[in-house]
Amino acid sequence: MASKLSGNGIYEGSRIILPEHREAYLNEMNVQERRGKPILDDQEVQLIEELIMESYKECRSVTLTVFNPFDDEEIRGVVASIDRPNRRIKLVRGEEDYSWIKIEEIAEASL
Template sequence: MSKKLEGNGFWESSRIIIPEHKEAYLKLMKDRQRRGKPVLDDQELQLIEQALIESYNTRTAVTVTVFSPFDDEVMTGVVTSINTASREVKLFRGEDDFSWIKLEDIISAIV
């Protein structure tokens, strides 16, 4: 007799994964890979702020690493605006390409 029909084989061979379960499982696996935000000391924060201010004043390019829970994003551009009220900087990266980046999301900046 076939092994599929013996013991629990009948139910084991008829399992089906519906798309909703697959999506939930993949989301759970992705959430398990989530990283925590690194804690920066005061000296590192000052170096980041100095690099951003220097880029703003001299219109030179700065390379900024922006934190993301899954994969950090590295951007290069010129700081064209600093909004102290909302604690954001405007990074101009090309002709019509710019991004507003929150200061608390920046984990490194190099001029």
Template sequence: MASKLSENGMYEGSRLILPEHREAYLAQEELQRRRGKPVLDEQELHLIEEAIFESYQECRTVTLTVFSPFDDEELRGVVTSIDKPSRQIKLVRGEEDYSFIKIEEIIKASI
């Protein structure tokens, strides 16, 4: 007769995962998928600032790629305000849809 503690007996085959342990495991997996912010060179920063300024001056639509630790977000709109002290821009995407974006978080911009 096989022991209940070995050879896939009753105790070994009835393992449970507590909800707290499952949540902790999923949180740990989420942290491992987190990425670091890419380092941009001076030329890329200059191109980003140029595209932002051109959108502000000429009311042209600009496409911005905003960094996020898990998945980058791509936003299209017109820059209507540039706040130099806090280094933020106001991007209007529709009639009542706008967002404030920190310039440091922008990793790509194109007109």
């Protein structure tokens, strides 16, 4: 009996991970992998807004890199409308495929 109690022996033989504990551990690891939102200077913000306006006026396709805490997403489409009070744009990617994107969430834009 003394050998089980010495050198962490009592815990070595009883390693059990409950599904709830495993899920909580994995969720905590995901939270720790999050990235912070990049801070854009005024020139970059102005360039992004100019490309959005150019896409809107000329119906040209634009590629936007949208910030995500885990992995940035590149979306290509044409700006169909601009919602100035809410600072978001409607980006149309196909016939009926569109998404509303907040301007603050755009990290990069290119034509």
